[in-house]
Amino acid sequence: MPGRRSLLAATITLPSLALPARAQGGFPSRPIRVLVAFAPGGQSDTVIRLLAPKLSEALGQPLVVENRPGAGGSIAGGAVAQAPADGHTLLFDSFGFLIVPFLVKGLTYNHDKAFAPVAQAVSAPYVLVVRKGFPARTLAEYVDYARKNPGLAYGTPGTGTVGHLAGALLASRAKVQLEHIPYRGGPESARDIAAGNLDSAIGTANSFRPLIEDGRAIGIALTSGRRMGSLASLPTIAESGYPGFDLTSWNAMFAPAATPAPVIAKLEAAMRTALQDETVQKRLKDAGNEPNFEGAAAFADRIRRERAVVKQIVQETGIKPE
Template sequence: MTCVSRRLLGGAVLALAAPAVRAQSRPVRIVVPYAPGGQSDTVVRLIQPKMSEALGQTIVVENRPGGGGTIGASAVVASPADGTTLLFESYGFITQPLIQTSLTYDHEHAFMAIGQAVELPYVLVVKAAFPANDLAGYINEAKRQNGIPFGSPGIGSIGHLAGALLAHRAGVQLEHIPYRGGTEAARDIVGGNLDSAISSANSLRPLVVEGKAKGIALTSGTRRGTLSNLPTIAESGFPGFDFTSWNGMFAPAGTPAPVIARMNEAMRAATSDPGVRERLAASGNDPVSGSAEQFAALVARDRETVRNLVRETRLQLQ
């Protein structure tokens, strides 16, 4: 190879590498499509420092709430696929395409999975004065009253889906009351204005611990988290019942594989850090350190679970 050829080849390699180098030198923007202080915002801010340290880059968390998460997601879709703008989402990522049918992009194929940060069990609780203490009693009371209202963090949330599936499998009426968040549902449980609620363990655990509500069962397939003393719905007469929420990171479709791998390594460094794991656990989350492929498989399974649930129960998500 001549010197001229080597120079041309070297120039071509540098030209191809330049965008990635420039991207790595810029701050990383992580878009949280929900309000500050919520579940997703809390988790990403706990892993942010260690991720930044692992990347050697500044990470800026930007809250873009609205549209059930679609405003923030749309902003990420419209961003360059170079790893500088990412989406930090929850289980709502699965259900939003079924709720927001007017999206201008193919939600299922517009993102690439980077990694999962945490798993989050949901829990069914009842107000302190409710006349049942376990799932069998709860179902019997639903039959006796011809229906029981239950609150959730909103339409399409894990709480909504779990309640719909429980009602279907138990053959009872459960009236869904959507709230803007688990905190609002918890407030009505404490006030005695709501019979039951299905929300995240970190939202409802304080009520159970303080005796302001009674914990009935976890929606996850196995006992986990800070309320692992409670039985699961699955072990209480409904085998196979498993709705577990999560938080994870996504990139716009077309992001190069090396960038995905680099971001996944940074996430795993953060969720494997003992101090970060302790703080995540204290907030009711189970830290996860897995590959991008594992997270993508989880998202695909959950998407199919929700589709089957909608078909089976004729659940209306709009």
């Protein structure tokens, strides 16, 4: 009889214990929505669309990419923060993810606690460019012009982006007055540069390399600490008179904060697999990126370090929320 009782208990208990494992093991059970924080054709959009086929292949479900531009990425971020934490709604964002809490007013969610890092995909510098015909070809000439013409405008992909922060930091270090003009994404500012309607801009190589190559814009300097990407022939701001200047962007995947660890692990593994594909690597490099996988734990550490750097820069520049 004791043996029968033990067997009966095991029969009743084991299925209930197995249910969570089966539920997590079934992820993903439907298409995965990836919300992109910026406009179609921009850096973040380009990177995720290059990765999407291989991510879909690795996960066994389609990835549906949706662009939700605006407010430095906080519109897309807010939608993902409020989504079910089951891995089927994700955020694909940039370094601006770290800047949003400091510079975007009226957030409807706790930005620092709303997300779980999944993986970093690429690193990429931003580039300072000027329109064709602008009377500057070097950073020294650009700064000299800004001193003589206070309020020189620079466009960026939006409030709370690397371009926004880089312009504020350059203005602070060079002791000049620059006027920030936020756009809804890099392609929009690139169009105004090409048309001659904007004097300068700070954006990604993905947005500005074609204009630089065909002479519709002049590349001045990279925001990264070292020369990198498809515009590595340009000097950095750091080597052009401002040592230590380093704002290197990245693109990465995030999930809602309460997403189960096994789901995060499966998404992380899919990103690693996608980035190992040679064709994907080449296309990412052609778009001005350095494929640079970093898993959830290491990327979470990076976020903690770089958030402290952003806070310091915001304090140094006195930049205000918009």
